[in-house]
Amino acid sequence: MLQLSPAYMERFQPNYSYVFEFERKFEHENTRDWMTDHWKNSVYFGAIYLVAIFAGRQWMANRPKYDLRGLLTVWNIALAIFSIMGVVRTVPEFYHVLKNYGFYHSVCVPSFMFNRVSGFWVWMFVLSKLPELGDTLFIVLRKQRLIFLHWYHHMTVLMYAWFSYAEYSAPARWFVVVNYTIHAMMYTYYALKAMRYSPPTWIAMMITTLQIAQMIVGFAITIWVYQMYVSHGQRECHITMTNIRISALIYISYLVLFAKFFREAYMTKRSASTDKSIHKKAQDSKEYNLNGKLKSN
Numbered sequence: 001m002l003q004l005s006p007a008y009m010e011r012f013q014p015n016y017s018y019v020f021e022f023e024r025k026f027e028h029e030n031t032r033d034w035m036t037d038h039w040k041n042s043v044y045f046g047a048i049y050l051v052a053i054f055a056g057r058q059w060m061a062n063r064p065k066y067d068l069r070g071l072l073t074v075w076n077i078a079l080a081i082f083s084i085m086g087v088v089r090t091v092p093e094f095y096h097v098l099k100n101y102g103f104y105h106s107v108c109v110p111s112f113m114f115n116r117v118s119g120f121w122v123w124m125f126v127l128s129k130l131p132e133l134g135d136t137l138f139i140v141l142r143k144q145r146l147i148f149l150h151w152y153h154h155m156t157v158l159m160y161a162w163f164s165y166a167e168y169s170a171p172a173r174w175f176v177v178v179n180y181t182i183h184a185m186m187y188t189y190y191a192l193k194a195m196r197y198s199p200p201t202w203i204a205m206m207i208t209t210l211q212i213a214q215m216i217v218g219f220a221i222t223i224w225v226y227q228m229y230v231s232h233g234q235r236e237c238h239i240t241m242t243n244i245r246i247s248a249l250i251y252i253s254y255l256v257l258f259a260k261f262f263r264e265a266y267m268t269k270r271s272a273s274t275d276k277s278i279h280k281k282a283q284d285s286k287e288y289n290l291n292g293k294l295k296s297n
Helices: 006-010 028-038 041-060 069-108 116-128 131-141 148-167 172-194 201-235 241-290
Strands: none
Touching (some): 028 148, 041 148, 069 116, 069 172, 069 201, 116 131, 116 148, 116 172, 131 148, 201 241
16 A cells, blocks of 8 residues: 555645635544445435436426526635635645655655645535535526536536545546536626626537546546556555546546537537538529529529
8 A cells, every 4th residue: 555644645635825714724634534434425415416406407397486586696606716726725736746755656656645735626516416406406497408418517516525535535636627617607697697708619618528537637647557456456555456446437428428519519400500501592592583683693
């Protein structure tokens, strides 16, 4: 097993210019003990979540939809601010490790858990996957389209994040930083939409593209870690084979689903819009000819 003593991990820690009191008081040993005892609760939460959203859809079937625009705005702003803070507090450790110790350390040594600042925000990241299930509540109550990708992604991320935290899975450093970054953009976009602003379509396309890139990177790292595990075992990379298998399955499923969503949300609509435009031009041209305006012909 890779050595995880505090003395060993201390050498890899960056210095933060400012540390909040709640970060200073963070003890990763306590949170890991709690998660080791309770990570299986995420499975129960996932089951309750599924029953609640589908029962909620049935309950709303013959009722008028709720607007909830004000509450939705506050919700998205709060999650955007939280995600931005997560980026600000985890990226310095991520950059420090990549710059000074390289890619191998960044995916195989969970020193980020031993830093009080990054450790606290990884803990917040893991816990946040539970309240983020509330995103679906707005979809149900506002009677919007609920796609498989949405609830599958929310439910499995919750369970995988809690499971990985209990194991101090080393590649989580990448997953947390990238997810915080994308969520900072995504929830800011949602907040603007809730406030009735109309950001250009390319921003939504960019966010979905980044999500697809996230899945590609996640799957690639999982394969690399698997090769490291096969060659050296946990002596050189702090992750279990069970985690590797789950990670590979989840990331490949996300990749397929997000790619499918991108095609249906943007490519199909664009194609339909182009066809409609061509049809309109053809109709205009036909009317133009019938009115005898092309006299030069």
